[in-house]
Structure formats: C-alpha cells, structure tokens
Amino acid sequence: MEAIGVLMTFPMSSYLEQELDKRFNLFRMWNFPQKTDFLKENSGSIRAVVGNANVGADCELIDSLPHLEIVSSFSVGLDKVDLGRCKEKGIRVTNTPDVLTEDVADLAIGLILATLRGICECDRYVRSGLWKKGDFKLTTKFSGKKVGIIGLGRIGTAIAKRAEAFNCPISYYSRSEKPDSKYKYFPSVVELASDCDILIVACPLTEATRHIINREVINALGPKGYLINIGRGPHVDEPELVSALVEGRLAGAGLDVFEHEPHVPEELFRLDNVVLLPHVGSGTVETRNAMADLVVGNLEAHFSKKPLLTPVV
Amino acid sequence: MEAIGVLMTYPMSSYLEHELDRRFNLFRLWNFPHKTDFFNDHAASIQAVVASTQAGSGADRELIDSLPALEIVTSFSVGLDNVDLAYCKEKGVRVTNTPDVLTDDVADLAIGLILATLRRICESDRFVRSGFWKNGEFRLTTKLSGKKVGILGLGRIGTAIAKRAESFNCSISYHSRSEKPDSKYKYFPTVIQLASNCEILVVACALTEATRHIINREVIDALGPKGFVVNIGRGAHIDEPELVSALVEGRLAGAGLDVFEGEPRVPEELFGLDNVVMVPHVGSSTVETENAMADLVVGNLEAHFLKKPLLTPVV
Numbered sequence A: 001m002e003a004i005g006v007l008m009t010f011p012m013s014s015y016l017e018q019e020l021d022k023r024f025n026l027f028r029m030w031n032f033p034q035k036t037d038f039l040k041e042n043s044g045s046i047r048a049v050v051g052n053a054n055v056g057a058d059c060e061l062i063d064s065l066p067h068l069e070i071v072s073s074f075s076v077g078l079d080k081v082d083l084g085r086c087k088e089k090g091i092r093v094t095n096t097p098d099v100l101t102e103d104v105a106d107l108a109i110g111l112i113l114a115t116l117r118g119i120c121e122c123d124r125y126v127r128s129g130l131w132k133k134g135d136f137k138l139t140t141k142f143s144g145k146k147v148g149i150i151g152l153g154r155i156g157t158a159i160a161k162r163a164e165a166f167n168c169p170i171s172y173y174s175r176s177e178k179p180d181s182k183y184k185y186f187p188s189v190v191e192l193a194s195d196c197d198i199l200i201v202a203c204p205l206t207e208a209t210r211h212i213i214n215r216e217v218i219n220a221l222g223p224k225g226y227l228i229n230i231g232r233g234p235h236v237d238e239p240e241l242v243s244a245l246v247e248g249r250l251a252g253a254g255l256d257v258f259e260h261e262p263h264v265p266e267e268l269f270r271l272d273n274v275v276l277l278p279h280v281g282s283g284t285v286e287t288r289n290a291m292a293d294l295v296v297g298n299l300e301a302h303f304s305k306k307p308l309l310t311p312v313v
Numbered sequence B: 001m002e003a004i005g006v007l008m009t010y011p012m013s014s015y016l017e018h019e020l021d022r023r024f025n026l027f028r029l030w031n032f033p034h035k036t037d038f039f040n041d042h043a044a045s046i047q048a049v050v051a052s053t054q055a056g057s058g059a060d061r062e063l064i065d066s067l068p069a070l071e072i073v074t075s076f077s078v079g080l081d082n083v084d085l086a087y088c089k090e091k092g093v094r095v096t097n098t099p100d101v102l103t104d105d106v107a108d109l110a111i112g113l114i115l116a117t118l119r120r121i122c123e124s125d126r127f128v129r130s131g132f133w134k135n136g137e138f139r140l141t142t143k144l145s146g147k148k149v150g151i152l153g154l155g156r157i158g159t160a161i162a163k164r165a166e167s168f169n170c171s172i173s174y175h176s177r178s179e180k181p182d183s184k185y186k187y188f189p190t191v192i193q194l195a196s197n198c199e200i201l202v203v204a205c206a207l208t209e210a211t212r213h214i215i216n217r218e219v220i221d222a223l224g225p226k227g228f229v230v231n232i233g234r235g236a237h238i239d240e241p242e243l244v245s246a247l248v249e250g251r252l253a254g255a256g257l258d259v260f261e262g263e264p265r266v267p268e269e270l271f272g273l274d275n276v277v278m279v280p281h282v283g284s285s286t287v288e289t290e291n292a293m294a295d296l297v298v299g300n301l302e303a304h305f306l307k308k309p310l311l312t313p314v315v
Helices: A014-023 A035-045 A059-063 A083-089 A101-116 A119-127 A154-164 A189-195 A215-221 A238-246 A266-270 A285-303 B014-023 B035-045 B061-066 B085-091 B103-118 B121-129 B156-166 B191-197 B217-223 B240-248 B268-272 B287-305
Strands: A005-008 A025-028 A046-051 A070-073 A092-094 A147-150 A170-173 A198-201 A226-229 A252-255 A274-276 B005-008 B025-028 B046-051 B072-075 B094-096 B148-152 B171-175 B200-203 B228-231 B254-257 B276-278
Touching: A005 A014, A005 A035, A014 A025, A014 A285, A025 A035, A035 A046, A046 A285, A059 A083, A070 A285, A083 A092, A092 A285, A101 A119, A101 A154, A101 A198, A101 A226, A101 A252, A101 A274, A101 A285, A101 B103, A101 B121, A119 B103, A119 B121, A119 B276, A147 A154, A147 A189, A154 A170, A170 A189, A189 A215, A215 A226, A215 A238, A238 A252, A238 A266, A266 A274, A274 B121, B005 B014, B014 B025, B014 B287, B025 B035, B035 B046, B046 B287, B061 B085, B072 B287, B085 B094, B094 B287, B103 B121, B103 B156, B103 B200, B103 B228, B103 B254, B103 B276, B103 B287, B148 B156, B148 B191, B156 B171, B171 B191, B191 B217, B217 B228, B217 B240, B240 B254, B240 B268
Parallel strands: A005 A025, A005 A046, A046 A070, A070 A092, A147 A170, A147 A198, A198 A226, A226 A252, A252 A274, B005 B025, B005 B046, B046 B072, B072 B094, B148 B171, B148 B200, B200 B228, B228 B254, B254 B276
Antiparallel strands: none
C-alpha cells in the first residue's frame, strides 16, 4: 500500500504520523504553506485524507482531490467534514467513536470538580504562598447537585453514569426522548437549563446545535449555574458566555473548547471561576493511540476492500 | 445557656462563630496572644472547647489541663488526631466529631485530585492562560478510566471514594486494619502489597500512631514510577521528604495532595513540578458542608448542656 497517497491535514499525533508513514505515501499538509501548488502537484496520487477537529475535509479540499476515496477523521465529531459532499461523491467517511468516550466523560467530571471546588485556583493559591496568610475561601459542593446533559449519546451517557456515582440527579435534552433512559427528559434546552445546577454540552455540532447555548439558556441556568463544554466551541455563543461570566450572571464555567481555538477570549483570563483547557478531551496517550489504530485500521480495511471498522458515510 | 463559656480555638467558620456567639459565652482563643493571662482570667467559666485541625488548634493535654471546668470537646472535623482522646477519657471529658456530613465532599475532592493530577487539568489551564496554546498543542496525559485504584482505609470516606471510582470502571482494592467481610473489593493485608498492585494509591484512613508515615519510601518504591499518590487524609500519613524526593527524581508519576506535614507550609521543591496538584486542606470546605458541620457542633453542645444524648459522640 506504499504507493497509496494519504494526506494528513494537521500534526494531530506523532504516533499516527509514524504508522501512516510506514504503510502509505504520507503527505503532511501543514508542511506546504502554498496549498494550491501542493495540491496541483500531488492531488493525482492522494486517495485518502486523515483529518481532525482542527482541520478536516471541507468542500474545497474534497473538490481538489479527484482521486479521494475515503476521509478518516481522527475524532468522533464530524463537524469539520463536509458529509453531504462526501456522500454526493461516493467518498467513504470514518471517525473514532467509543475509544475516546471514557476520556471525554472523565474530563467532563474533572472540569465540573475543578470548577465547583476551585481546584486550579487552590493550586495557584498554594503555589503563590498565600496559604501562609490565611485559609482558602469556601467553594461549592458537587455531590447531589442537579446535572443536565445536552445530548445523551455515548459520551453523554458515560458522563451521566459517572455523575450518578456522585448522587447527582440527571436530566437531559436531545433531539428526541430516549424511551429506555431512566433519566428525566426535557423537551427544550431552556427548560433543562432552568431545572439543573450544572449544564453539560455533549452533543454533536450541527447547524441545529450551533449556539445552542445562547443568552436565553444562560439566563435560565442563572447566577448559581455552571456550564461545562466538552463538545465544540460553536455550541456556545461565546461573547454572551463571556459577558455572563464577567458580570456574574453565571457562577462559573469549565471549558475544553472555544469558538476560534486556539484563541481564547482574554477577558476569561482574569476570572477565577472558570477552568480553561486546550481541547484535551481525548488527549491521553492511551486514547490517542487507540484513535490512531482505528484510523489506520479503517484505511487498511478500505484499501484491502474489507468492511470499514467505523463507517459514518 | 448564655453563661456557659465555650472556647473556640481557631476562626474555622464564621457561620459557626456566629451560631456559638448567639447561644453561649464565646471566647475566641486567637484573640488572646497572652494565653497564660487568658486562662487565669477565664478558665473557670469554660465548659466546652470547639477544636479544629490547624496546628495548635486541637485539644491537647496542655489545653485540657488549663481548663478545670471542661466537660466536652467538639471537634470541627471527623479526624481526631488533633484531640488527646485518651486523656479526655481519663478525665471524663466527652468528645464529638463531624462524621458523615463531610464524607461526600472529601470523596469528591479525592476524585477531583485524581483527575486534576492524571489529566493535568491545572497545568493545562495555566497553559491556556499563559498564551502557549497559540504556539502548539498541550502534551498528552494519562487516562483515569479503567486504572487500578488502591484505597488505604475503607471507612465512610474510603467507601465513598470507591463508589465514585467504580463509575470510572476502575478496579478497586484496599488495605485496612482488618478485612471487611461484606466488601466486594479486593483486600491486601499490607500497604506494600496494595501499592504494588495499584496505579493510584489514595490515603483515606484515620491518623493514629500506627498510620503515621504509612506512606514511606518502601511503599513509594512499590507504587513505582508510573504510580500516583493522592492524600486526602493527614499530612503526617506521608513521609514528606521521601515523597518530595520521589517526585523530584521521577520515581513517582505524580501526586494530588490536600494535606501536608507542616500545613500551611508546603515543600517549595514541589512548586517547580507540573505533575503535582496541591490544594490547601479544602476537603470539606464547601459552603454546604461547613454549615452542616457547624450545625453538628452546635447540636452536640446543646445536647450536652441539656443533658440529652450527644449526636455524634466518640468519647
């Protein structure tokens, strides 16, 4: 398969890069600042694209690769892949579900605890020598708080399971009610936000869910409410969130994603009641290796004319 | 009861201070720099001590002996290493603590420390705030789900930690003074065996003479360079210089610490490390729990002075 051209869009994983390089003719898109020239010279041999949450496969890229057969995304979210265009052109698409579910759910709980219990703020407090001057302030208990989850898919369900161990009552919103679920369903995000103490975004990013967290939802969540985002930055109307936090209309937020990563609104840097992470939901050695194996496995299956491991299109 | 003298050893809670002040003749020990004069003037009217965990704020032999009218010590904590229990027993002084109401908070913090340490949450927050994300991605960290968690002490708090860790698909093992026949978790008869068989070792037992420095060099070696220590017990559970050198030398993967041997002093060598999360003894420091602990202290004092059964007696 060494003649097969595979285009990697972003340096998402050195392990993956290595494994692709061993098996295919690997092109690293980030090494070619002059994209038009690069594509002109090499598009003839590129049959696969490996993208991720930073740089996927949009219409423009797809159209510039006439021999493209498969897009293998190093992510479970597919908001950066033009699925409609792929379908139209008969291009297969795979993602990396399941292998990252636990890590993302773990991080959601980690963000809740870090935000409510002020863990990062506490660590700063100790490191700056302030403890010698006085005790830290009181924070907010997590156990028993009402947790509302937007999106009860694999990740939402894993978050719910963990939150239940903290005796949290769980409620959710999703496109349709899940009949087998023991959790309380709310037919709108505003109702979910009104009812819960901690609102977690865990749904895919689509046109319907863009800015699903808007001013109305933030008001419904209220000044004692917390927002946790482990979905995508565009799920949240970011300027609205920032002003709510700065003005004290929300108690706090734990954010792993932002509208224009890696740019983070600097007003947030002054706040102690936010925890800001650089999109690390699946960022463990174990999980990134598993994701890489799945990407490679899907490509090998495709080019060996075997069934794809985790097809979406 | 306003004539009853109650001595608060430390400003542990303004809500508690307020509630005690309303009911009793409250003495705030921290306002009296000349302790001998204070005891000379007021000891005779003090019938109760409200103790806390800060250094010098417990009820030791010296304090007990300075208060001839002392009838009860109510500790604002569940741990009682700060109270001379044997001497209280000897002198017929009752002792109460604050169990149960703080169990969830401490267990929550243990999990929070595990996640913050393994997933480097505080370090990545610093990474974002310092603008480094624009220059490149954060490093990869370590997954929690499915790891082997070893708990030292399977009491109320240890059990609550185990319940939470189970939801992360962690396998749970423990060591305690004796095996718990009803427990579904795997028992190890020594701390070394527990440390050898787990990846994350959590200290959740009471501090006694037997458990002082229970985490020593041998245990740290058994836990190994991929192992993590989380301490939500007492600083003295760990041989701190040994822990510090293990972390500095990379013989442990990381540590999440809520307590330290010389609180509020923390070994400064730790400040240079990214794989350590340090919090200032905040295990039960939420508004909700502090209020519940305060209500329990007041409840115990009222019960005592009304000659009713104590709510949470230990002695």
